[in-house]
Every structure is written in C-alpha cells, then in structure tokens.
Amino acid sequence: MKELSYEEIEAATQNFDPSQLIGKGSHGSVYRGTLGDGRIVAVKKPSGGVQSLQNHAKLNNEIDVLASLRDPPISIVEFVGFTRAPASCRLLVMEFLPNGSLHALIHASPTPPEWRLRGAIALQIARAVLYLHEASPASVVHRDVKSANVLLDGKWNAKLCDFGLAARPGRNDDERSETPPPPAAGTIGYMDPCYTEPGKLGPENDVFSFGVVLLELLSSRKAIDVERDPSSVVAWVLGMAAANRSGGICDERVALPEYMRRAVGRMLRVAVKCVSEKAERRPAMREVVGELEAVVEGLAVWTAWGCVRSKVSERVQGCVRAWRRCAEKRVGAAATANIVCGDHLVDGGDHDSREDDRERGPCT
Numbered sequence: 001m002k003e004l005s006y007e008e009i010e011a012a013t014q015n016f017d018p019s020q021l022i023g024k025g026s027h028g029s030v031y032r033g034t035l036g037d038g039r040i041v042a043v044k045k046p047s048g049g050v051q052s053l054q055n056h057a058k059l060n061n062e063i064d065v066l067a068s069l070r071d072p073p074i075s076i077v078e079f080v081g082f083t084r085a086p087a088s089c090r091l092l093v094m095e096f097l098p099n100g101s102l103h104a105l106i107h108a109s110p111t112p113p114e115w116r117l118r119g120a121i122a123l124q125i126a127r128a129v130l131y132l133h134e135a136s137p138a139s140v141v142h143r144d145v146k147s148a149n150v151l152l153d154g155k156w157n158a159k160l161c162d163f164g165l166a167a168r169p170g171r172n173d174d175e176r177s178e179t180p181p182p183p184a185a186g187t188i189g190y191m192d193p194c195y196t197e198p199g200k201l202g203p204e205n206d207v208f209s210f211g212v213v214l215l216e217l218l219s220s221r222k223a224i225d226v227e228r229d230p231s232s233v234v235a236w237v238l239g240m241a242a243a244n245r246s247g248g249i250c251d252e253r254v255a256l257p258e259y260m261r262r263a264v265g266r267m268l269r270v271a272v273k274c275v276s277e278k279a280e281r282r283p284a285m286r287e288v289v290g291e292l293e294a295v296v297e298g299l300a301v302w303t304a305w306g307c308v309r310s311k312v313s314e315r316v317q318g319c320v321r322a323w324r325r326c327a328e329k330r331v332g333a334a335a336t337a338n339i340v341c342g343d344h345l346v347d348g349g350d351h352d353s354r355e356d357d358r359e360r361g362p363c364t
C-alpha cells in the first residue's frame with residue numbers, strides 16, 4: 001500500500017483550498033490535486049462532526065479494500081495511495097475522473113448518451129462487479145452499486161468508485177473470525193429487498209443493484225423518482241413488461257434504429273433477471289458479463305454494418321448524380337454545364353472534393 005507524505009498532498013491540493021473541492025458526499029469531501037510528477041488525483045477526506053468516527057471508519061474501509069485488490073480491471077477507480085493527516089486519520093488518493101458521474105450523464109446531461117455508449121458502460125460496470133465477486137482471497141461485495149458511484153474518465157470509460165461500504169462476506173462468516181458481519185446497508189432504490197439482515201450479505205445484493213443501474217441506463221428514469229407513479233424504476237419496468245409494453249421502457253429521446261432493437265432487448269432481459277425479487281433467480285455476474293459482451297458485440301456489428309450500408313448507399317447516390325450530370329452533358333446543353341459550374345461556385349467553400357472526384361469519376 002503506497003503511503004504519500006501529507007505535505008505532498010497539501011501542496012497538491014493547495015492546502016485543501018475550496019477552489020479545489022470537487023464535491024461533498026455524506027461522509028466526506030473530495031478535492032482535486034496535482035502531484036509533484038504532474039499526475040492529477042482526487043483526494044477524499046472524511047467529514048468531522050458528530051458522525052466523525054463513522055466517517056473515518058468508512059474511509060479506512062475504502063482504503064483497505066482498494067489497497068487489497070490485485071490487478072484490478074480498468075473499470076475500478078485506480079488506487080494511487082493514502083496519506084496520514086496530522087490528527088492520524090487517513091485520506092484516500094485516487095485517480096481523478098473528469099467527466100462526472102453516470103447519474104449526471106443519464107439524468108442531467110443535455111445530450112442523452114447514445115445506445116452504443118450505454119452498452120459499453122453497462123459492460124464496464126459489470127466487469128468491475130464480477131472482478132470483485134471473484135476476488136482472491138475472498139469475494140468482495142460492493143454494497144453500494146449505483147449510478148452516482150460510477151464515474152467517467154476523459155474517454156467516457158466507466159469506473160466503479162466509492163468502496164466505503166464494501167465487505168467480504170466469506171471472511172465475516174468464518175467461525176474463527178471475531179468480526180461480526182456488518183449491519184445491512186446500501187442506498188434506497190438500489191438495495192436488494194432480500195438484504196434485510198447482516199447474514200444475508202452476498203454477491204446477489206450487488207446483482208440486484210447492478211440491475212437497477214441497467215434499468216436507469218435503458219430508460220433514463222431515476223432509481224427512485226417521487227414525482228412519478230410508481231416511484232421505483234423496478235416496479236415501473238416490471239409493470240410495463242407484465243402489460244406487454246416493454247417497447248415503452250427505452251429512453252425515447254435517443255433514436256433506437258431497428259437494427260439495434262435486438263441487442264437493447266437483450267440488455268433489458270438481463271436487467272429484469274438481475275432485479276428478480278427472489279435472489280436465487282438472479283444470474284451470477286459471470287453470466288451477466290457474458291450477456292452484455294454479446295450485447296456490445298451486437299451493437300458494434302450492427303454499427304459496422306450500418307456504416308458499410310451508408311457508405312454503399314452514399315456511393316450509389318454519388319454515381320447516380322454523376323450519371324445524371326454526364327447524361328445532361330451528353331445532351332450538349334451548354335447551360336447545364338454552367339449550372340454545374342455554378343453549383344461549384346455556390347458550394348465552393350464547404351464542398352467535399354472527394355465527392356467532386358466521385359461525381360466526376362464516371363464522366364472522365
């Protein structure tokens with residue numbers, strides 16, 4: 001575990017200047033900083049106040065869990081290290097993710113994300129959760145998978161963050177361990193309804209929460225929206241599916257071309273399985289990843305095919321236009337030549353010369 005000097009972090013964050021504050025969560029504040037080597041980082045500091053002990057414990061847990069992960073995938077926020085503040089509390093130093101949260105992208109962005117990006121993000125989060133569930137020496141349950149805890153890097157890659165509630169069920173169930181399982185915790189709207197007591201902690205809790213994130217990605221509805229009836233996205237989607245109205249679930253602000261419907265439908269089926277009320281009906285994350293890989297592949301194949309199709313159609317249209325012009329020229333009307341010439345003058349600035357070449361090609 002890499003320990004950084006507190007002086008370096010103070011310098012990086014300009015002594016935790018308010019101008020460097022990225023945001024405040026319920027347990028702490030996150031500051032932007034620039035390390036001596038030029039790397040831009042995010043530094044999480046626990047809040048004081050009456051819940052100070054609890055906030056410190058949550059951040060310590062986050063540091064310990066992140067530090068324990070061996071070769072994590074890129075879809076888990078990169079752990080840079082930690083530092084020890086004078087009052088002996090530890091601060092987390094991690095990679096800085098400049099493009100905000102998935103929650104903001106889905107619910108607050110003026111341009112809603114297109115389907116291929118939604119599919120890619122879903123797969124990246126699924127891989128992060130799968131990695132945690134299969135982590136060695138003991139599986140990790142994140143316990144707070146939600147769109148606000150998925151942040152986006154400069155290339156819009158999704159990264160799972162906020163490991164403050166993460167726990168290892170195996171370790172705590174071990175009879176030799178004196179540590180009791182932690183009390184059930186999570187976020188309303190995302191929390192598995194079966195996770196009602198400490199002993200019910202397991203990977204299936206994350207599968208449920210991940211299913212809610214998938215439903216948000218598909219519908220752009222919030223997990224809980226008190227201005228709607230029903231307020232829960234899970235209840236709404238299950239109601240729509242039962243009424244045979246699945247077509248109305250997907251975000252209508254973004255065009256869903258015919259050729260993408262199959263892949264998006266597959267994503268919806270995975271989401272519905274993940275939010276099954278009975279935990280034993282939910283798929284394991286390995287199965288979810290397999291399904292989403294097929295979804296992403298399907299979207300990419302179709303996109304590539306769409307590209308080929310539009311290139312062919314562009315080419316055909318260009319040939320038809322050129323053929324028409326050639327025919328007009330052959331008729332020998334000098335006026336026609338002038339109009340063609342005139343077209344070039346009018347459109348001169350933005351005219352695509354490749355298109356000119358294409359259009360002239362067959363004539364020469």
Ligand SMILES: Nc1ncnc2c1ncn2[C@@H]1O[C@H](COP(=O)(O)OP(=O)(O)OP(=O)(O)O)[C@@H](O)[C@H]1O
Nearest residue numbers: 022023024025026027028030042094095096097162
């Ligand atoms: N690595 C990071 N890079 C950039 N911004 C980050 C990073 N980590 C957290 N943030 C942002 O800092 C703010 C506070 O994050 P934090 O994880 O403390 O709380 P939260 O997830 O908003 O809330 P809570 O802890 O209550 O769930 C949020 O706006 C979050 O998006």
